[in-house]
Amino acid sequence: MSLTRATLAKDLRLEWRSKDAINSMLFFALLVVVIFSFSFDPTAEESRHIAGGLVWVAFLFAAVVALNQTWARELRNQVLDAYRVSPAPANALFLAKAFGNFIFVIVLEALMTPLFIIFYNLRALGPAWQLPIVGALGTWALVVNGTFFAAMSLRTRSREIMLPLLLFPISIPAVLAMVEATSSILTGEYSAKFWIVLLAAYDVVFTTGCLFLFEIVLNAE
Amino acid sequence: MTSTQTAPSGSPIIVVTGLIKQFGRFAALRGVDASFDAGRLYAILGDNGAGKTTLLRTLAGLNRPTRGSVSMLGSKDLRKVCQQYGYMAHPSLLYDEMSGMENLRYFARLYGIADDQRCAAAIRAVKLDPELARPVGQYSQGMRQRMSLARALLHDPAILLLDEPFSNVDVRSAREMVGLLKQMRDGGKTIFVVTHQATLLEGAADEFVWMEAGQIVDRTPGLHRPGESPVPGQSPASSTEAR
Numbered sequence: 096m097s098l099t100r101a102t103l104a105k106d107l108r109l110e111w112r113s114k115d116a117i118n119s120m121l122f123f124a125l126l127v128v129v130i131f132s133f134s135f136d137p138t139a140e141e142s143r144h145i146a147g148g149l150v151w152v153a154f155l156f157a158a159v160v161a162l163n164q165t166w167a168r169e170l171r172n173q174v175l176d177a178y179r180v181s182p183a184p185a186n187a188l189f190l191a192k193a194f195g196n197f198i199f200v201i202v203l204e205a206l207m208t209p210l211f212i213i214f215y216n217l218r219a220l221g222p223a224w225q226l227p228i229v230g231a232l233g234t235w236a237l238v239v240n241g242t243f244f245a246a247m248s249l250r251t252r253s254r255e256i257m258l259p260l261l262l263f264p265i266s267i268p269a270v271l272a273m274v275e276a277t278s279s280i281l282t283g284e285y286s287a288k289f290w291i292v293l294l295a296a297y298d299v300v301f302t303t304g305c306l307f308l309f310e311i312v313l314n315a316e
Numbered sequence: 317m318t319s320t321q322t323a324p325s326g327s328p329i330i331v332v333t334g335l336i337k338q339f340g341r342f343a344a345l346r347g348v349d350a351s352f353d354a355g356r357l358y359a360i361l362g363d364n365g366a367g368k369t370t371l372l373r374t375l376a377g378l379n380r381p382t383r384g385s386v387s388m389l390g391s392k393d394l395r396k397v398c399q400q401y402g403y404m405a406h407p408s409l410l411y412d413e414m415s416g417m418e419n420l421r422y423f424a425r426l427y428g429i430a431d432d433q434r435c436a437a438a439i440r441a442v443k444l445d446p447e448l449a450r451p452v453g454q455y456s457q458g459m460r461q462r463m464s465l466a467r468a469l470l471h472d473p474a475i476l477l478l479d480e481p482f483s484n485v486d487v488r489s490a491r492e493m494v495g496l497l498k499q500m501r502d503g504g505k506t507i508f509v510v511t512h513q514a515t516l517l518e519g520a521a522d523e524f525v526w527m528e529a530g531q532i533v534d535r536t537p538g539l540h541r542p543g544e545s546p547v548p549g550q551s552p553a554s555s556t557e558a559r
Contacts, residue, residue, distance in 0.1 A: 097425070101422060109413050168411070
């Protein structure tokens with residue numbers, strides 16, 4: 096865990112200095128919020144039904160921007176090779192990258208959620224305390240797979256296109272669970288418990304799978 | 317600096333057997349057989365595309381052999397002995413946004429070293445200032461090369477694998493680096509230097525390993541191969557640069 100902490104601290108420091116990921120994510124998410132609000136102009140009741148989808152689509156697209164940046168800085172000057180020749184375990188690197196992306200996307204969500212509430216006149220009719228749980232589980236589902244597939248597409252020529260092509264199909268169950276859970280909490284029409292459990296199970300399965308396979312991905316030629 | 321595990325000087329520290337490395341249909345290494353003794357400085361020479369860098373990357377465990385094997389310190393699993401070698405590539409392997417000390421502090425952690433003094437000592441060993449707060453991206457090319465060497469030296473490895481350490485380095489700094497490499501060789505380290513500036517290593521290297529078309533074609537104690545012009549494979553420009 097100390098290696099994960101050291102790598103995470105290094106990534107946060109690099110991001111703090113360059114602001115590569117957070118700036119592009121924020122700008123992208125802001126654009127999506129504004130464009131969607133002009134396109135739909137919904138009533139408060141309609142908003143509650145569609146907001147789950149809109150919010151998560153915006154966060155998913157914005158997360159892809161950050162995920163593409165994650166490994167780009169390891170490719171500059173081939174720094175990743177320095178990690179590969181060291182005795183440090185591959186999983187420490189993977190976890191640090193996933194935690195880093197989680198922090199970036201959570202910060203983005205924290206900044207964008209008030210805007211969503213204002214633009215769409217949102218008020219949760221269901222148990223609002225479940226929203227942070229859905230947010231955390233959903234964000235982890237996006238970043239854990241995103242970090243893995245971003246590493247997988249690292250050595251491909253058009254990696255920025257490859258990432259969504261790999262990530263979006265495999266994220267469908269998670270996105271469905273996030274949207275349904277969020278909509279159910281906002282409308283209060285049905286329970287979100289099933290979707291939250293599905294999200295948690297998805298996170299456990301894919302985190303385990305990614306940790307299991309990451310060493311192969313890291314050392315692939 | 318002393319290494320934690322070194323082979324006795326004169327005994328093979330690396331044995332390469334029937335090494336073939338293919339990238340798709342292109343064979344970068346075509347059956348390399350060689351053994352390298354401990355405590356010696358090897359200069360690996362050859363034209364572009366001869367397979368020097370591929371050989372070095374394979375020794376570092378960064379390329380998997382298509383066929384054949386590499387045995388280092390008696391182990392064919394290079395992960396097990398990765399504490400024992402340091403690798404310096406042509407790119408710096410450093411984060412441009414961080415200072416030299418910050419970079420080394422991070423890489424030290426990868427080797428389980430939490431001592432800032434070790435990082436500072438490695439930086440001083442390559443004649444740089446550990447207090448320099450400037451990010452590495454603002455260093456001159458020569459400073460970056462030296463910091464990269466410091467990173468490779470950080471964990472005090474028994475074997476150093478250096479790819480073009482003198483490229484874009486001024487002659488004076490390059491000579492200082494050669495002096496440092498000689499010192500380390502005399503201290504018992506085994507050093508491999510891939511370079512196009514062979515004349516810099518004349519008088520310092522114990523053996524010159526000549527590569528052509530993915531094979532080791534000759535190994536000579538001096539820079540001159542018998543029956544060939546004085547410095548084969550050397551462009552006039554690089555010879556001049558070395559002077």
